[in-house]
Amino acid sequence: MxxxxxxxxxxxxxxxxxxxxxxxxxxxxxxxxxxxxxxxxxxxxxxxxxxxxxxxxxxxxxxxxxxIKGDQYRKLSEENRIVIYPQPASRGIIYDKNLDVIVNNKPSFTVLFSRQTLTDTEVRDVITKVSKFLSIPAESFLERIKTISGKNFTLVKIAENISKNQAMRIAEKIPQLPGIVVRIEPVRVYKWGNIAAHITGYVREISLDELTRFSNMKSGDMIGKDGVEKEYDEVLRGIDGGSQVEVNARGIQKRILETVDAIDGNSIVLTIDKKVQNALAKNMQGRTGVAIAIDPNTGGVLGLYSSPSYDPNVFISKMQKWQINSFLESSRKPLLNRAMQCQYPPGSVYKMVTAFAGLEDGAVTAQTVVNCEGFIELGRYKQKFRCWARDGHGEFNIIGAMANSCDIFFYDVGLKLGPTKLNEWAEKFGFGKKTGIDLPSEEKGLIPDRAWKKNKLNQDWYDGDTVNMSIGQGYIWTTPMQIAQYVVAVANNGILFKPFVIKKIINIKGETVFENIPQIKDKLNIDITNYNIVKKGMIDAVSYGTGKNSRVYGLSIAGKTGTAQNPQGDNHAWFVCFAPSERPKVALVVFVEHGGSGSAVAAPIGGKILAEIFDKHAEILNIKEEIEATE
Structure with a gap:
């Protein structure tokens, strides 16, 4: 209106x-x-x-x-830029099965540099000043920023994990250090150190090669390089945040325009049990080899220790490049996960495969008796294939042969079966292919056959190859993880589980977003009577046979020793077992590289590990038997 x-x-x-x-x-x-x-x-x-x-x-x-004032305002425009200062998300925490923290984060001071509009001379001057504060040669910093040229406002990390005192000294001089930014970032802390290094792996700054493969990452980002950190990198990494900041041409911050908070990564709960892991690590110290413990009812890995190990924290420390290279190039190869990345002849721990094949195929029964005279002769040249007991064992049925690891008995079974049947049963137990465990860089081993030998060596297959294969020698190669998977299947009457280390994934609210369900790869259709025969042979091996050095007071153990011939040096020592034998809770593999006798070296280690896991006392027999090459 x-x-x-x-x-x-x-x-x-x-x-x-x-x-x-x-x-x-x-x-x-x-x-x-x-x-x-x-x-x-x-x-x-x-x-x-x-x-x-x-x-x-x-x-x-x-x-x-x-x-009238165009030049003046153009100069002001040139002198003020909008720069994105990313804020890295904290990686998720890694726990053991009982929620004991294995890997965490801590706040750390980091120095970043943005070239801005600085000349090469100005860049060198700034970097030289910073290097003096940190007592690190300027060349190491210049190496990191050499790929950045011209007017470039990209932030590049030049130093990390510096002390609070160093950070404060640099921060005080920021007006005289154009392009320098000091901020707090989360860095990894491996609380278990070398105890679980080959499980957790480690993180390190992304490489140029990795940048070409991961489009969602940028220079300076941390990425998993091995173990769970690598296998589950995207789960753990989270989503970076950042601030939109106005800076002048000297790189001096004028004001913050906008901030987006980082979203922390999800956390992971492992199947690893701290008590078991500590027992493995303690008893493998000073050895070269690996010990693996698995729950035979699920396939979940309770412990994995590869020796020698390393401390993942060294990759977060202020070690120089030459120091890290020296560490990486060590002849002892501490970064190598011998559980999955190394392949070895299995020796006599493989004899259960031959036993099951012979029993199921009818080549042998519980009543079959073979006389061991210490050797057999094959071929027209009467080549001798010996038992580890040079004077022979005498007569054995399959249970006695298993308990005493008689090679002649298993030669006989292998010759009756032939290489094709032996191969079929090896494949049923998962040999010759990767186990599929959720850790990176697994090898698949080798189960040789006639075609392989012809193609690879241009040679025919002989009976000697068959008898060698029947006792885990010859051209056969396995990883300790494959052996562990196989022992689990023996312990639980034929369920071949896929081994795994991740129990569940939880978000920042503590909610479970993924829970691992045990995966059954196969159910071996083996007569229960035959399982009982093989298990009896393994129980007797620990009671009075080659595995007696593993005995533990108050604990029933089913085990098998192995001494594998090694063309490159001393024999390898194996011991595999599960306990309690009547209702197994733990399946264990102990492997000592160049260790010699499985009975004298690996079995006692296995007994000590089981004693600690089950809070028992190992029977220290101090019996060092001279067990020969293929025991």
């Missing part, structure tokens, strides 16, 4: 009178007022004048900004 001279307008009408117009307003009280066009035009002209003045002022302002 419009007010005009104190009266309220009801309607408006326009009349044409004598070539001019008159406005007539019908008023609330029945009155009306008329205004001529001349009066209206005067007001319109005044409005036009006001608009003209307004446009003039705008035009003058534009001329001032663009022409």
């Amino acid at each position: 419009i007010e005009f001279l104190g009266s309220k307008i009801l309607t408006l009408k326009l009349y044409e009178l004598n070539e001019r117009y008159e406005l007539v307003f019908y008023m609330w009280h029945g009155e009306n007022l008329s205004h001529t066009v001349e009066s209206f035009s005067a007001r319109l002209n005044f409005l036009r004048f006001i608009i003209f003045i307004f446009i003039g002022l705008i035009t003058f302002r534009i001329i001032t900004l663009q022409i």
Whole structure:
């Protein structure tokens, strides 16, 4: 509603009178007022004048900004930039099965550099000053930023995990250090150190090669390099946040425009049990080899220790490049996960495969007896294949042969079966292919056959190859993890589980977003009677046979020793077992590289590990038998 001279307008009408117009307003009280066009035009002209003045002022302002003071404002524009300062997300925590923290994060001071519009001389001057604060050669920093040239506002990490004192000294000099930024970032802390290194792996700054493969990452980002850190990198990594910051040409921060918070990565709960892991690590110290413990009811890995190990924290420390290279190039190869990345002949621990094949195929029964005279002769040249007991064992059935690891008995079974049957049963137990464990860089081993030997060596297959294979020698190669998978299947009557180390994944709210369900790869259709025969042979091996050095007071153990011939040096020592034998809770593999006798070296280690796991006391027999090559 419009007010005009104190009266309220009801309607408006326009009349044409004598070539001019008159406005007539019908008023609330029945009155009306008329205004001529001349009066209206005067007001319109005044409005036009006001608009003209307004446009003039705008035009003058534009001329001032663009022409009169254009150079000044262009310089100001050049001197102020909007830069994104990323804020890395914290990687998720890694726990053991009982939620004991294995890997965590801690706040750390980091130095970053942005070239901005600095010249090469100015860059070197800034970097030299920073290097003096950190007591690190400037060349190591210049190496990191050499790929950045021209006007570039990208932030590059040049130093990390510096002390608080160093960070404060640099921060105080920021006005004299254009392009330098000091901030707090989360860094990894491996609380278990070398105890679980080959499980957790480690993180390190992303390489140039990796940058070409991961488009969502940038220079300076940390990425998993091995173990769980690598296999589950995307789960653990989270989503980076950052701040939009206005800086001048000298790289000095003027104000923060906007901030987006980082989203921390999900955490992982492992199947690893701290008590088991500690027992493995303690008893493998000073050895070269590996010990693996698995739950035979699920396939979950309770412990895995590869020796020698390393401390993942060294990759977070202030070690120089040459120091890290020296560490990486060690002849002892501490970074090598011998559980999965190394392949060895299995020796006599493989004899259960031959036993099951012979029993299921009917080549041997519980009543079959073979006389061991210490050797057999094969071929027209009567080549001798010996038993480890040079004078022979005498007569054995399959249980006695298993307990005493009689090679002659298993030679006989292998020859009756032939290489094809032996291969079939090896494959049933998972040999010759990767186990599929959720850790990186697994090898698949080798189960040779006629075709392989012909293609690889251009040689025929002989009976000597068959007898060697029947006792885990010859061209056969396995990983300790494959042996562990196989022992689990023996312990649980034929369920071939896929080994795994991840129990579940939880988000930052503590909610479970993924839970691992045990995966059954195969169920071996083996007669229960045959399982009992093989298990009896393994129980007897620990009770009085080659595995007696593993005995533990109050604990029933089913085990098997192995001494594998090694063309490159001393024999390898094996011991595999599960306990309690009547209702297994742990399947264990102990492997000592160049260790010699499985009975004298690996079996005692296995007994000590089981004693600690089950809170028992190992029977230290101090019996060092001279067990030969293929025991």
